[in-house]
Each structure stands twice: as C-alpha cells, then as structure tokens.
Amino acid sequence: MTSTKDEISRAGRRDWVGLAVLALPALLASLELTVTHLALPSIAADLRPSGSELLWIVDIYAFLLAGSLVTMGALGDRIGRRRLLLGGAALYGVASVLAAYSVNPAMLIGTRALMGIAGSTLMPSVVALVAWMFKDTRQRGIAIGIVVASVSGGTAIGPLVGGWLLDNFWWGSVFLVGVPVMAALLIAGPRLLPEYRAPGSKRLDPVSAVLSMAAILPVVYGLKHIAADGFAWRWVGVIAAGLVLGVVFVHRQRRLADPMVDLKLFASRAFSASAIALALAIFVLWGVNYAIAQYLQLAHGLDPLEAGLWTAPSAAGTIAGSLLAPRLAQRFSSGRVIAGGLVLAVAGFLALTQVGPLGLLVTGSIIISAGLAPTMALATNLMIGAAPAERAGGAAAISSTAPQLGGALGIALLGSLITAVYRNELGHDADVTREALASPAARDAFTTGFHVSVTVSAVLLLLTATLAAKFLYESRPRT
Known part of the structure; x- marks a missing residue:
C-alpha cells in the first residue's frame, strides 16, 4: 500500500x-x-x-x-x-x-x-x-x-x-x-525534539544583528516612556531614531545574498496581512489589559495582586479561542475565522464601554480574549505556512516580533489616550495616581478616559476585521 x-x-x-x-x-x-x-x-x-x-x-x-x-x-x-x-x-x-x-x-x-x-x-x-x-x-x-x-x-x-x-x-x-x-x-x-538547520545557510551577518537590535530597542524604549510619563518630544525623537535605523536594516537585507530577514516573505499577501493583523490584535489586547489593570487599581482601589486576580479569568477566553480556532479553520478558511473572531472581540469592547460592576468587566475581557485568540493562533500559522522551510526561523521571529512591537505601541498610545482624556477633564496638571483619584470627579474622569480607549480599540478592530476579510478571507496555510 x-x-x-x-x-x-x-x-x-x-x-x-x-x-x-x-x-x-x-x-x-x-x-x-x-x-x-x-x-x-x-x-x-x-x-x-x-x-x-x-x-x-x-x-x-x-x-x-x-x-x-x-x-x-x-x-x-x-x-x-x-x-x-x-x-x-x-x-x-x-x-x-x-x-x-x-x-x-x-x-x-x-x-x-x-x-x-x-x-x-x-x-x-x-x-x-x-x-x-x-x-x-x-x-x-x-x-x-x-x-x-x-x-x-x-x-x-x-x-x-x-x-x-x-x-x-x-x-x-x-x-x-x-x-x-x-x-x-x-x-x-x-530525546523528543528533532534538530533542523536550514541547508546552505551562511554565517550570521553581525552588522544586521546590531542594526536589528538598534532599530527595535529605541522604539520599544520610547513607547514605554510615553506610556509611563506621557507624551514628550524627546521620546518621539528616540522612536524616530529607531525607525531610521530600521530603514537602514531593511536596505541592508535587500543587498545581502543570505539576509537575516528574507523580505521576499512580505511579498506574500497572506504573510504580510497576517503580520499586520497579528500586530494590531496584540496592540488592542495589551492596551486593554494595561487599561483594565490601571482602572482596577486607580478607579476601584485594588492592589496589584487583587487586580491580577480579577484579570486572570480573561486567559480562559484566550485558551478556549486558541484551541477552538484551528478546528473551525478546518471547516471554514483561516481568514474567515480570524475576521469572525475580531468581530466577536468588538462586542467585548462594547461591553467594556458600559463598565461599572466588575463582573461586566470580567465578562467583556473574556469575550475580547476569546475573539482575539484566533488571530494569534491562525495568523501565526498562516505566516509560518507562507515561508519556505529553510526560512521558518526567520518567519517565526517576525511572528514573535510583530506582537511585541504592537503590544508596546498599544500600551503607550492607549495608555496615553486615557491620561490625555483624564487631564482634559480635570485640567492639564492633574496627576493620575491613586491619591489623585480619591475624589468622585477624578474617578469619573479616569473612567471616561477608559471608555474612550476601549471605543477606539473597537473601531480599530473593525478596521482589522475588514483587512482580514479582504486579504485573508479565503487564505489557508499551505502544507
């Protein structure tokens, strides 16, 4: 046989x-x-x-x-x-x-x-x-x-x-x-894991290695400071320096016979659209997790451990969604499951705009996690499937780097948005601290900022769902 x-x-x-x-x-x-x-x-x-x-x-x-x-x-x-x-x-x-x-x-x-x-x-x-x-x-x-x-x-x-x-x-x-x-x-x-080394791979280019780190570190550093300290032009300058070095890195990869990152991968519509969808999904996920943690501690007065316990149930949504998504993708295309999951996550964000009781917050966060999980699982699979075997490590690195940068950007921008709304409500010099939120007016202002951030996240997810529907709707990873 x-x-x-x-x-x-x-x-x-x-x-x-x-x-x-x-x-x-x-x-x-x-x-x-x-x-x-x-x-x-x-x-x-x-x-x-x-x-x-x-x-x-x-x-x-x-x-x-x-x-x-x-x-x-x-x-x-x-x-x-x-x-x-x-x-x-x-x-x-x-x-x-x-x-x-x-x-x-x-x-x-x-x-x-x-x-x-x-x-x-x-x-x-x-x-x-x-x-x-x-x-x-x-x-x-x-x-x-x-x-x-x-x-x-x-x-x-x-x-x-x-x-x-x-x-x-x-x-x-x-x-x-x-x-x-x-x-x-x-x-x-x-004993259990196979070894695999890409055939014909040359030595790692040390200049590319330095450039990749020099490009990413300033971007992450600047974004984290914007999230922690608020908008400042010096952090924008740091981010811009990283982006310039990123352009230099890309230019070098185009000239190398054996590049560290094969830019030809991005010529695949499935690969590039999946990378964008993955980065945007983690953008809103990390952003909302950061916002919820701040909301629980500052608006509800919980300590970090208590806040962590209230946010832990959302992981159940991710686990359920990531395990169910591959089975759904066997019946429908991966792109359809991704788009449907993103729409489900939008419903979770809309629930957070009505947040008052903590039970509703937990329910909304579980729905969001369950809706975003298919993107995390299936987009990664599409990216790996679009890459040749000898470039799987590079594709895996991109699938790991995209959410890291998307997540850092989500914390920085959505966190800054909450702070901006809060200060606009109470005055530009208002501090966002546990002590500063002692008054009902301050807590209401912070809650308004929270609602604005989750509304923006919902709109962004609708745009991402549209992207998935247009470019990934019939996508299936190749064998």
Missing part, C-alpha cells in the same frame, strides 16, 4: 509529546513577566534600588527580549533550532538563579538582561520547531493553538504562583520558577 504525501507528513505520537515539551517555555514566557511585577515591592524593600533602577529591573528584560528576537530567529536557522532552544534554556536557568540571589540592584539588572537575551531564543525556536514537526496544515494549526494557549495559561496562573511564593518565601523565589521548567526542557528536549 502506497502512503500518500499527507500520511507521510502527518505528525506521530513522539511529535505530540515533543509539543508538550515545547509548551513549557511558552508558558514560562508570560508567567515570568507577571510574577516579576508582583515581586517589585519586596525587591524595593530589600535591595533599596533607586526609582530608575527599579524601572530597569522590569524593563531591561522586555527591551532585550524584543531587541534580540529577529537575530535569534535567524541564528536558529543557521546553527539549528533545537540547539538554540536548549542553549537559551541553559542560559535562562543560570541567569534565573543569579537573579534570585542578587545582592544589589546592579546585579539584578544585569542578570535580568541575560534573562531577556536568553528568553529571546525561546519563542522563535518553539514556533520554528512546531513548523518543522507538524508539516500537515491542520495539525500545525492545532499545535500552534496549543502554544498560544500555553502562553495564556502562564498569564492566568502567574498571579497565583507569584502570590503564593511571595507569601511563603523571599522575592528571589519568583525567579527560580523558571529553573525546573528549563531543567525539564534540557532533559526531555534532546
């Missing part, structure tokens, strides 16, 4: 067990950010960092993670994706131990920087290995949905794990969470 191409390419039991291994770093990626924010008060009391040092303890990880993604995706294509994943896992584990036992702010900032670089190896390697292990279109969609669900699972359990650790141990325990995860990956990975 002759085997068909689909039978040959279908993943077996070993691949599905390997997927469970790949889900571990995906879960850790989101859990780590959650528990670090919870530990900040304890870190401040013990190490006594300055205000700027405390910000760097949080931000340095995200900065270097975002800045290194493109380089690490290309490096995986050249040295082997499993090798990069396991090497990054080992570095992440060592850096986590050093962070847990840091004796001063400078040491903690340095070890967090190492964690960021190591963390940038994880998701591009995970997505690229999933693409190599699951060549069948339907199976790959399900596998990527499981990875997205794992990321959301980390968001959901982060407040619970972090809160329990901080109640029973010292602040360094939150950094040790990643050690057993990485140990399990290092033990099981060589």
Whole structure:
C-alpha cells in the first residue's frame, strides 16, 4: 500500500509529546513577566534600588527580549533550532538563579538582561520547531493553538504562583520558577525534539544583528516612556531614531545574498496581512489589559495582586479561542475565522464601554480574549505556512516580533489616550495616581478616559476585521 504525501507528513505520537515539551517555555514566557511585577515591592524593600533602577529591573528584560528576537530567529536557522532552544534554556536557568540571589540592584539588572537575551531564543525556536514537526496544515494549526494557549495559561496562573511564593518565601523565589521548567526542557528536549538547520545557510551577518537590535530597542524604549510619563518630544525623537535605523536594516537585507530577514516573505499577501493583523490584535489586547489593570487599581482601589486576580479569568477566553480556532479553520478558511473572531472581540469592547460592576468587566475581557485568540493562533500559522522551510526561523521571529512591537505601541498610545482624556477633564496638571483619584470627579474622569480607549480599540478592530476579510478571507496555510 502506497502512503500518500499527507500520511507521510502527518505528525506521530513522539511529535505530540515533543509539543508538550515545547509548551513549557511558552508558558514560562508570560508567567515570568507577571510574577516579576508582583515581586517589585519586596525587591524595593530589600535591595533599596533607586526609582530608575527599579524601572530597569522590569524593563531591561522586555527591551532585550524584543531587541534580540529577529537575530535569534535567524541564528536558529543557521546553527539549528533545537540547539538554540536548549542553549537559551541553559542560559535562562543560570541567569534565573543569579537573579534570585542578587545582592544589589546592579546585579539584578544585569542578570535580568541575560534573562531577556536568553528568553529571546525561546519563542522563535518553539514556533520554528512546531513548523518543522507538524508539516500537515491542520495539525500545525492545532499545535500552534496549543502554544498560544500555553502562553495564556502562564498569564492566568502567574498571579497565583507569584502570590503564593511571595507569601511563603523571599522575592528571589519568583525567579527560580523558571529553573525546573528549563531543567525539564534540557532533559526531555534532546530525546523528543528533532534538530533542523536550514541547508546552505551562511554565517550570521553581525552588522544586521546590531542594526536589528538598534532599530527595535529605541522604539520599544520610547513607547514605554510615553506610556509611563506621557507624551514628550524627546521620546518621539528616540522612536524616530529607531525607525531610521530600521530603514537602514531593511536596505541592508535587500543587498545581502543570505539576509537575516528574507523580505521576499512580505511579498506574500497572506504573510504580510497576517503580520499586520497579528500586530494590531496584540496592540488592542495589551492596551486593554494595561487599561483594565490601571482602572482596577486607580478607579476601584485594588492592589496589584487583587487586580491580577480579577484579570486572570480573561486567559480562559484566550485558551478556549486558541484551541477552538484551528478546528473551525478546518471547516471554514483561516481568514474567515480570524475576521469572525475580531468581530466577536468588538462586542467585548462594547461591553467594556458600559463598565461599572466588575463582573461586566470580567465578562467583556473574556469575550475580547476569546475573539482575539484566533488571530494569534491562525495568523501565526498562516505566516509560518507562507515561508519556505529553510526560512521558518526567520518567519517565526517576525511572528514573535510583530506582537511585541504592537503590544508596546498599544500600551503607550492607549495608555496615553486615557491620561490625555483624564487631564482634559480635570485640567492639564492633574496627576493620575491613586491619591489623585480619591475624589468622585477624578474617578469619573479616569473612567471616561477608559471608555474612550476601549471605543477606539473597537473601531480599530473593525478596521482589522475588514483587512482580514479582504486579504485573508479565503487564505489557508499551505502544507
């Protein structure tokens, strides 16, 4: 009996067990950010960092993670994706131990920087290995949905794990969470994960690596400061400098015989439209998550842990949507499921415009997450499916970088919009702090800003749904 191409390419039991291994770093990626924010008060009391040092303890990880993604995706294509994943896992584990036992702010900032670089190896390697292990279109969609669900699972359990650790141990325990995860990956990975290295790949271009980081870091840095401090022309200048370096990076990629980012990928309508839809979906998701966290703490007076527990249920929507989307895509096209999910998310944002009781806020956030999850799962699958096998690492890096930049932009712009509306209601010098929102008028002004931000998000999602309907409506990832 002759085997068909689909039978040959279908993943077996070993691949599905390997997927469970790949889900571990995906879960850790989101859990780590959650528990670090919870530990900040304890870190401040013990190490006594300055205000700027405390910000760097949080931000340095995200900065270097975002800045290194493109380089690490290309490096995986050249040295082997499993090798990069396991090497990054080992570095992440060592850096986590050093962070847990840091004796001063400078040491903690340095070890967090190492964690960021190591963390940038994880998701591009995970997505690229999933693409190599699951060549069948339907199976790959399900596998990527499981990875997205794992990321959301980390968001959901982060407040619970972090809160329990901080109640029973010292602040360094939150950094040790990643050690057993990485140990399990290092033990099981060589046995269960295949190795793949793009044939004929040349050495990594160091100039391109520096340019990619030099382009992304200023953009993320400027956006985060706009979100934290409000609009200022100096941060616009920093962002502009990053964009200029980005143009230089693109120009260099066009001239290289073996570019770090294959710009030909963007000639595919499915690839480019999926990347835009993915970035915009994360733009509104991170923006609304930031807005809800601020709303709960400033307008309702909750502490960060309580706010985290109220926002945790939204992860259930992401998990459900990311697991259901690949099954729906088997009956309909991926583009139709993406467009339908975005319209569902609009309904969730409209619910948030009526926010008063916390129950309605939770319901709206669950609907939003469930509606955006198909974009996160299916757009990633479309991007990977549009790329040739030897460029899967680069495509995976782009699919990881697009939401990072979209999310940073969402927090900055939507956060600034809330602040602008608040100050317009109360006066340009009004502070947005827990103490400043003590009066009913101030809380009403902040709530107005919140409503404006979710309305803008709903409009933006309608435009994104239109984009998906026009350019992705009949799109299906190629096998």
